Amino acid sequence: MLHQQLSRLALEYASERTKAFAGSEFGSFVRHDIGLTAKKQLVFLPYDLKVKASVGAGNWASVPWLGFFDPLITESATKGFYVVYLINAQTREIFLSLNQGTTAAYQSFGENRGREHLKRTALEISEKVPKFARYFDTSPIDLSSQDSLPSGYMAGHAFGRRYDALSIDEKQFYSDFEKMLAAYEALIDAGGTTPAEVMMEEAGTSDIEESRTYTLFRRIERSPNVRVPVLQKRGAVCEGCGLNPARDYDYQGPLKHTPLDVHHSKPIAGMAEGETRRYKIPDDFLVLCPTCHRVIHKQANPADLERLRRTVKFKH
Ligand SMILES: [Zn+2]
Ligand SMILES: [Zn+2]
Numbered sequence: 034m035l036h037q038q039l040s041r042l043a044l045e046y047a048s049e050r051t052k053a054f055a056g057s058e059f060g061s062f063v064r065h066d067i068g069l070t071a072k073k074q075l076v077f078l079p080y081d082l083k084v085k086a087s088v089g090a091g092n093w094a095s096v097p098w099l100g101f102f103d104p105l106i107t108e109s110a111t112k113g114f115y116v117v118y119l120i121n122a123q124t125r126e127i128f129l130s131l132n133q134g135t136t137a138a139y140q141s142f143g144e145n146r147g148r149e150h151l152k153r154t155a156l157e158i159s160e161k162v163p164k165f166a167r168y169f170d171t172s173p174i175d176l177s178s179q180d181s182l183p184s185g186y187m188a189g190h191a192f193g194r195r196y197d198a199l200s201i202d203e204k205q206f207y208s209d210f211e212k213m214l215a216a217y218e219a220l221i222d223a224g225g226t227t228p229a230e231v232m233m234e235e236a237g238t239s240d241i242e243e244s245r246t247y248t249l250f251r252r253i254e255r256s257p258n259v260r261v262p263v264l265q266k267r268g269a270v271c272e273g274c275g276l277n278p279a280r281d282y283d284y285q286g287p288l289k290h291t292p293l294d295v296h297h298s299k300p301i302a303g304m305a306e307g308e309t310r311r312y313k314i315p316d317d318f319l320v321l322c323p324t325c326h327r328v329i330h331k332q333a334n335p336a337d338l339e340r341l342r343r344t345v346k347f348k349h
Contacts, residue, residue, distance in 0.1 A: 034070070034203075035067070035070050035071055035074050035206075035210075036196075036201045036203055036206045036207070038062075038066060038067045038070055039067065039099065039118055039120070039127050039198070040127070040198040040199070040201055041062075042063055042067065042097060042120055042127075043120050043121070043122060043125045043126065043127050043198035044125055044198050044199070045059065046059075046088075046097055046120060046122035047122040047123065050088075050093035050122070054089070054091070054092055054093050057088075059088075060088050063086050063087070063088045063097060064086050064087070064088070067086040067099055068084055068085065068086040068099070071084045071086065071099055071101070072084050074210070075101075075214075078211065078214060080103070080214055080218065081103075081104070082101045082102060082103055082104075082214070083101070083102040083103075083104060083108050084099070084100070084101055084102075085099070085100050085102070085109075085110070086098070086099040086100075087099075087100075087110070094182070095176075095178040095180045095182070095183055096119055096120060096121070096122075096176050096178060096180075096182065096183045096186060097120045097122070098110070098117050098118060098119050098120065098186075099117065099118040100115050100116065100117040100118075101115060101116040101117070101214065101217070102115045103115070103217065103218070103221060104256060104258050105221055105252050105253060105256055106221060106225060106252075107134060109134075110134060110135075110136075111134045111135070111136035111137055112134035112136065112137035113133070113134050113137075113225075114131065114132065114133045114134070114154075114158065114189075114191075114217075114220070114225065114226060115131075115132060115133075115134075115217070116129070116130070116131055116132075116213050116214060116217050117129075117130050117132050117186075118130070119132070119174070119176060119186055121175065121176050121177050123177040124175070124177055125197065125198040125199065126195055126196065126197060126198065127195070127196040127198055127201070128174045128176075128190075128193055128194070128195055128196075129169075129193045129194045129196070129209055129210070129213055130174065130186070130190045130191070130192075130193035131158060131169075131190075131191040131192055131193060131213065131216060131217060131220070132186060132189045132190055132191065132193075133151055133154060133155065133158075133189035133191075133226075134189075135147070135151065135181075135182055135185025135186060135188075135189055136182075136185075138150050138151050138185065138189070139181070139185065144181060144184075144185075147185065147188075148184060148185060148188035149188075151185060151188040151189040152188050152189075154189070154226050155188070155189055155190060155191040156191075157226060157228075158191035158192075158220060158226060159171055159191050159192055161220055161223045161224075161226075162216050162219045162220050162223065164219075165192070165212065165213075165215070165216035165219060166191070166192045168212060168216075169192040169193050169194055169209075169212075169213070169216070170192060170193060170194055170195065171191070171192045173187060173190065174186075174187055174190050174193070174195065175187070192216075193213070194209045194213075221249065221252075222245070222249055223245050224244070224245040224248040224249065225248070225252075227248055229241060229244070232244040232245060232247070232248045235247070235248065235251075236248065249311075250297045253297050253311060253312055254294065254295050254296060254297050254318075257289065259295060259312065259314065259318070260289060260295045261288060261289050262314050262315065263295045263314055263315045263318045263320065264288050264289075264291060264293070264295065264320060265288065266314065266315035267315045267318065267319070267320045268320065269288060269291045269293055269320065270293075270320065271293060271320065271321050271322035271325055272319045272320050272321060272325075272338060273319075273321050273322065273325030273328070273329065273338065273341045273342060273345060274322060274324075274325055274342075274345045274347070276293075276322045276325075278291055278292050278293060292322075292323070293320055293321065293322055293323075294320075294321050294322070294323055294326040295318050295319075295320060295321075296318060296319045296320075296321045296326050296329060296330075296335075297312060297317060297318055298317060298318060298319045298329075298335065298336040298338070299312070299313075299316075299317040299336060319338060325341060325345075328341060328344065329341045
């Protein structure tokens with residue numbers, strides 16, 4: 034089970050990392066076995082997350098980790114925000130953490146200011162999902178390392194839970210895990226770490242709830258994991274006005290770059306915070322040209338395709 038494997042990782046890592054990295058059996062236990070167990074853990078949960086376990090690339094990392102990534106936000110630990118188990122092999126502790134991409138912050142701001150930035154954003158994360166921050170622990174974590182990446186993980190920690198590898202309470206461990214994934218999704222629903230004023234500006238509204246929904250929908254609509262399958266299944270023709278880029282503009286490029294938008298047309302409503310499957314492909318989407326897409330978002334009901342069609346006055 035996951036808690037047992039993570040406990041083994043925390044207990045044995047210090048001695049395993051004194052051995053050769055290349056071809057390490059322990060390395061493949063972490064990457065493969067722990068990764069697989071973690072994926073199985075998600076089967077009954079309503080989340081489509083990427084899972085990755087790492088002991089470093091080319092060299093033993095000082096802090097091995099197991100991460101969960103929502104493709105709407107990020108597919109790697111280098112950027113965005115995500116859920117992660119961080120291992121302190123010296124103190125034999127495991128930290129469940131809502132954390133952020135250290136590498137991207139360092140690239141944008143340098144290491145010192147990057148850490149300040151991560152700390153600020155960590156606070157903002159807790160403020161955006163206060164119910165979850167209260168359930169977990171918001172105090173700083175100690176990974177017993179001054180190395181560049183671990184320092185970033187410590188700065189980027191928003192909230193989480195500490196476990197002693199020798200005495201994990203199994204029930205607590207799995208209920209924390211579910212709660213943490215719900216917190217992750219709730220944060221995404223709330224617009225992620227995008228500042229409120231930016232969301233309101235982009236959404237063209239001063240209503241915070243409205244701007245959050247807009248931000249989430251745009252994120253879904255732009256996600257490559259959504260866009261391509263929707264275009265494949267619904268066809269690359271505007272469902273509002275009938276514009277067909279292949280016929281009307283002689284567009285011959287790849288499907289993913291076709292000059293059409295994907296519009297999320299089902300309201301996300303009636304679901305508890307963070308407990309959502311946000312969309313069904315292709316049912317919850319429409320394929321629209323950019324103009325029809327703008328117009329449908331201005332309708333009182335942005336799901337009403339019939340109304341949009343009635344307003345189209347021109348003929349191709
Ligand atoms: Zn159109
Ligand atoms: Zn849309």
